[in-house]
Amino acid sequence: MLAKLEDKYVHGLINKSMQGFVTANHGNGAWAEIVHMTDIPAQGFESMLSYPDSMTDAVLDAACAYVGCTRPSLMEDIGMFLVTHPDLEAVRRLMRFGGPTFEDFILSLDEVHDRACLAVPDLTLPKISLNEAGAGQYVITTQWQVAGAISLVSGVLRAMADDYGALVALDVGPRLQSDGEILETLSVFIAEPEFAAGRSFILAERSA
Amino acid sequence: MTGAVSLGFDVLDTLMPMHILVEKSGEIVHAGPTAARLRPSHDLLGMKLLDVFNCLRPSCDGAFEDLRRLNGQLLKLQFRAAPHTRLRGLVHPLDGGQLLLNLSLGYSVVEAVSDYALTSRDFSHCDPTVEMLFLIEAKSAALSESKKLNARLDEAREAAQIQAETDALTGLHNRRAMDQRLCDMTQSRRRTEFGLMHLDLDFFKRVNDTHGHAAGDHVLLKVASILREETRSDDLVARVGGDEFVLIFPDCTDVTLLDTIAARIIARLEEPIHFGSEQCHISASIGTTVSSLYSDPDPDRMLSDADTALYQSKNLGRARHTLFKAVSATDDAVAH
Numbered sequence: 038m039l040a041k042l043e044d045k046y047v048h049g050l051i052n053k054s055m056q057g058f059v060t061a062n063h064g065n066g067a068w069a070e071i072v073h074m075t076d077i078p079a080q081g082f083e084s085m086l087s088y089p090d091s092m093t094d095a096v097l098d099a100a101c102a103y104v105g106c107t108r109p110s111l112m113e114d115i116g117m118f119l120v121t122h123p124d125l126e127a128v129r130r131l132m133r134f135g136g137p138t139f140e141d142f143i144l145s146l147d148e149v150h151d152r153a154c155l156a157v158p159d160l161t162l163p164k165i166s167l168n169e170a171g172a173g174q175y176v177i178t179t180q181w182q183v184a185g186a187i188s189l190v191s192g193v194l195r196a197m198a199d200d201y202g203a204l205v206a207l208d209v210g211p212r213l214q215s216d217g218e219i220l221e222t223l224s225v226f227i228a229e230p231e232f233a234a235g236r237s238f239i240l241a242e243r244s245a
Numbered sequence: 246m247t248g249a250v251s252l253g254f255d256v257l258d259t260l261m262p263m264h265i266l267v268e269k270s271g272e273i274v275h276a277g278p279t280a281a282r283l284r285p286s287h288d289l290l291g292m293k294l295l296d297v298f299n300c301l302r303p304s305c306d307g308a309f310e311d312l313r314r315l316n317g318q319l320l321k322l323q324f325r326a327a328p329h330t331r332l333r334g335l336v337h338p339l340d341g342g343q344l345l346l347n348l349s350l351g352y353s354v355v356e357a358v359s360d361y362a363l364t365s366r367d368f369s370h371c372d373p374t375v376e377m378l379f380l381i382e383a384k385s386a387a388l389s390e391s392k393k394l395n396a397r398l399d400e401a402r403e404a405a406q407i408q409a410e411t412d413a414l415t416g417l418h419n420r421r422a423m424d425q426r427l428c429d430m431t432q433s434r435r436r437t438e439f440g441l442m443h444l445d446l447d448f449f450k451r452v453n454d455t456h457g458h459a460a461g462d463h464v465l466l467k468v469a470s471i472l473r474e475e476t477r478s479d480d481l482v483a484r485v486g487g488d489e490f491v492l493i494f495p496d497c498t499d500v501t502l503l504d505t506i507a508a509r510i511i512a513r514l515e516e517p518i519h520f521g522s523e524q525c526h527i528s529a530s531i532g533t534t535v536s537s538l539y540s541d542p543d544p545d546r547m548l549s550d551a552d553t554a555l556y557q558s559k560n561l562g563r564a565r566h567t568l569f570k571a572v573s574a575t576d577d578a579v580a581h
Contacts, residue, residue: 050390083397084390127386134379137365152376156383240365241358241378 045182045217047093048160052082055096057125058118062101067103073097079151087159090182109209110148114183116192120200132197133238139203139230143167143175146190165190176210180218187212187221194225202235204228261347263367265295269342271309275422280348283330283357294346298322302330313338322348328360350374355381412484414462415469423491425481427544430495431536440497440535442507443551444472446488446514447528447563460520464527471513475506491548498535500568507531507566513565530558534569 060068072079075095082088086114101111120129135145146165153162163181180187191207198205210222254275257264262279271293281289289297295309304323305311312320313336320334333351336344346401350357355375357363368374410422418426430437446468453461466486466576472482472490481493497503510529517524532554561567 083394085394127382131379131383134375155380157387215577240363240375241355
């Protein structure tokens with residue numbers, strides 16, 4: 038059983054994206070069912086409020102039960118959804134600020150937590166650390182209060198590899214726990230940085 | 246000064262990709278790779294610096310020599326040709342009369358990055374421009390989420406307010422809404438003249454007793470729709486008790502007109518109301534007062550006067566309308 042500290046909160050942006058994932062992929066009925074299975078607010082999450090992390094766990098468990106999948110596979114799907122769904126183009130763009138190549142992007146992952154805090158001060162994303170393990174090989178470690186962060190990152194990386202046109206192999210490693218925070222690892226191998234034509238990214242998109 | 250370093254163009258290009266080197270004559274002889282992306286090379290190389298840029302601050306009357314003296318100061322420059330991008334600059338005179346000018350995009354960053362299709366490779370790794378663009382986008386995304394939340398809260402607040410001012414059964418306003426409206430209309434600053442009617446259904450208790458509460462509710466709904474039909478959209482119709490209603494007619498103190506309206510309402514309420522196979526018969530007693538009777542209209546006082554007139558209607562045999570008659574037109578006379 039995972040340790041749950043009462044004073045830990047998960048930002049509404051994260052909870053709202055889980056809600057967005059469920060309604061986009063499984064419909065409003067699925068979300069209503071999940072609300073019914075848990076004690077989350079009936080009107081759903083607000084993206085600019087925070088919620089106890091037990092709610093996030095409860096929603097993830099309920100969504101897994103509803104969809105009939107494991108937490109890692111659900112998290113991976115949410116990760117891909119965040120980068121690829123047309124309504125969330127802003128997320129893809131913010132990711133692409135990580136750098137001009139997929140490898141630059143990987144190297145920027147250890148700044149993601151701080152970058153998010155600069156934009157939305159109470160948004161605490163998983164802390165990501167990065168170790169080089171050879172040419173084009175990295176081991177990514179996530180540290181977060183909710184289990185499955187690494188699979189979320191894995192889904193994001195898979196989608197971002199497509200976005201950059203890179204060919205990568207991802208492999209989720211074992212899970213560790215320390216002081217209520219969960220440590221998870223992922224090994225990344227960039228087999229071909231320019232395998233296919235990626236999607237375009239223009240640094241400054243002028244708003245109309 | 247001791248310990249000078251000499252740097253090649255390749256080093257300058259890497260460290261300061263937005264620099265420009267100017268000859269003693271004022272001609273541009275070299276532009277860093279990012280500076281070169283801002284203009285076609287024939288509009289830059291070989292051109293006089295001050296023909297390409299207008300120096301906005303400090304003011305500089307086109308004399309290149311002036312620029313040399315601005316060593317170390319903030320320069321605000323602007324391209325003379327479109328796009329008229331504004332740039333920040335810093336000059337440093339070199340030996341032999343050359344001038345090194347380093348540029349930065351300052352607050353025109355979003356515009357310029359878009360106008361010249363700049364990419365992250367156009368900025369030095371130590372230049373926070375890309376981080377700045379990231380923050381601008383991240384902040385605007387966060388702000389738009391906040392705005393959505395505000396819009397939803399505003400909607401919810403409005404819905405709650407409407408609910409708080411609505412009678413649940415009939416959808417008419419309730420006493421709270423009536424109090425608020427009377428208060429608004431009698432406030433000295435926003436004072437509006439108006440007519441005030443207090444209406445009490447006659448024989449309604451008999452409907453409830455004979456036909457049951459469902460019939461009573463049905464009759465109240467019918468009454469509500471008649472009152473709505475017989476008033477203007479700006480008039481306020483409130484259900485203030487079980488079978489008691491208050492009607493407010495803004496900008497209407499014409500007692501003859503109000504008497505006609507009251508008579509019409511009574512006539513319509515007296516039409517039989519069908520409930521299933523049964524017929525319900527009601528009527529109404531009405532008392533009316535108008536704000537023009539008072540030098541300083543007070544809601545409680547006016548409601549009480551309309552009520553007095555209503556009870557006069559009841560005492561005279563119900564199913565009628567009575568206008569409140571002040572003993573005299575002045576407040577004092579009415580009060581005593």
